[in-house]
Amino acid sequence: MYQLLKQIAATGILTEAPPQPDEALRVVAERLRADVLRHFAGALTIRHVDAGSCNGCELEIHMCNNPYYNLEGLGIRFVASPRHADMLLVTGPVSRHMETALKRTYEATPDPKLIVAIGDCGCTGGIFGESYASCGRVSNVIPVDVAVPGCPPTPVAIMQGILTAISAGRK
């Protein structure tokens, strides 16, 4: 236990004092906090749906919650059920085998809801395109509010995508 506490103390609070300060991130974080406060009473809940990605985008969504970006610290939480979610974060070209599951997840998310498509595949179908097995971009299957390009998009880009969606503030 001593070593654990010592490691915590030695690590410090990275979110506010990153070893490589990133001014772009600071702007994103502050605007996110303000918008979450204004539109979502300080708490935005996200349900992530992987609809057929290569799993690269999942790695970067994971990294949004590392101490540098600390998405949860801004009041934005990933939840286990679409019924608890304000926003769906959808990755991948939508595989035909995930099409029904994605539509059902969309349907299970209460209105009003926001849909953010993540990654080049979510935006355009990416390198996998459309085929017998792939529906291509997310907006071919469910309505999309914001599409974030990148292969995979960085955590900052993902956070900017979330910010863009909530600052548009669908009623």
Next chain:
Amino acid sequence: MKLDGLNIELTQMPGAVAAYRAVVDAAQWVDTCRAIQEQGGRLVALWAADARGEGRGFIAHAALVVRSGLLVLTHPLAGASFPDVAAIFPAADRMQRAAFDLLGVAASAGDDRRKWLRHAAWPENEFPLRKDFDSRRRPHGEPSRDSNADESAAPRVTGGRIPHPSLPTSLPSEERRLEPPFSTWEKGGDEGIGAPAPPLDAYPFVRVEGEGVHEIPVGPVHAGTIEPGHFRFSVVGETLLRLEERLGYKHKGIEKRFESMTLAEGARLAGRVSGDSAVAYAWAYAMAVESATGVTPPPRALWLRGLLLERERIANHLGDLGFLGNDAALAFGLAQFLRLKEDWLRAHHALFGHRYLMDVVVPGGVARDVTPEGAVRMRSEMDEIERAVTVLKSVYDEHAGLQDRFINCGRVAPGLAARLGLIGVAGRASAQSWDLRVEYPYPPYTELEVRMSTHRNGDVAARVTVRFEEIFESLRLCRLILERIPAGGDITARIPPAAAGAFGVGWVEGWRGEVFIALETDSGDRIRRCHPHDPSWQNWPVLEHAVIGNIVPDFPLINKSFNLSYSGHDL
């Protein structure tokens, strides 16, 4: 030539790995598999191809490990069936079922004839990897939503609305209309959104019956940021009696896509078969192209590939160790390890231009070189990471709550692991001492003397320990590479035009396990057939055994300790 007491005629294949090839008939197919199994060898991959265009009919291929290296068996088929080898290599079962789903080539007398990769997206009597299957057609007679074909490829944001495509009137009404609750998606609309989804898929799960047994269906959409798949648990109280996996949800037609690409274009797709293993796949693909075209990359490029692969291994192990701590309720572990991983990824971005090293390994060499300043930065960061991981290892080792969850959880005994063919990190934690970098080294590993990490207990704790040890070993290898890498010179060799019908293989020890790629060229530098194989094919079935007798809440922990790829498996 003959080899290892096998009674078949072999030819050696060009390329970085010791690989041999033999054309066999049905009897030799089975006999060779059995002889190799008895010698302690194992199955790497099994796939099929459509060579009717070259007047040869269908072909079954199997890649096996023999003492001298990799052996690729090629079995031209008279009809559309080949002998079942699942009784010899249990891992062959799902590969044979996938071969049927994609090519209509069946293992004769196989016990398990259920579909595997096919759900409802294409009909039972159609086979996507046959050359006469049009990959762009919409099965089930649906209208095309191919917006890439006639619009710009820019992201399309619909502002919360999606246009209804006009639906063909020839379809029966139950197919034109989505079943409730889909029909209530848009207020005032009664046709649902977009085109109809494929009909729901039915799959005959094995049922467990008896007093108090019930089923818990989980997925395909899971309760965390992970990939989709379906798990059917049969439980009594909290105890797991049986797990049955249903995968294939992410099948997005990767193999068919390869066949529309040139050899150069394929490299980008190979790096995206499983995004967490971008280097391993890109290297295996490059190796296959180089083997098919007889190219040897410059020595510096090979050493750089080694550096990239070890960095990818460290990045993934750091993330896994964090999530394993988190799944046992030690959020401290997640924060600490993801901090280290973020530092590591930022260095990737600064030094190689991509946080996950995608598109850095290319056929013929590598796309980015390391500068002397980059090497200095890497060395100092490695020292820091090593210090931090050493501290975290002792925190994990001494944390009673964590060890209580890890030890004896999800155990795969060495005997079972050997029988089922468990490989990679999970295999080494169950005493399966397979590591290509050690057993069948290819440059630069021929000069590095990798120290393999193995344990016998086969539980979550052992899989955690192997990851810790592999981080330290990979750090040592990265330092050695930076020390000994040949200075200067080219980092890419030109790939000459390939002859049609050339065959090459790539075989790389990725962070999860061995990644294998088989490649056949077509005229005009195009890909005739490319089969990427993820180690998850071998390890997914073993997970079903690992969970037996454990409690339901330990499943996420056990699953994470394997951390298998869905995308790499579903293709």
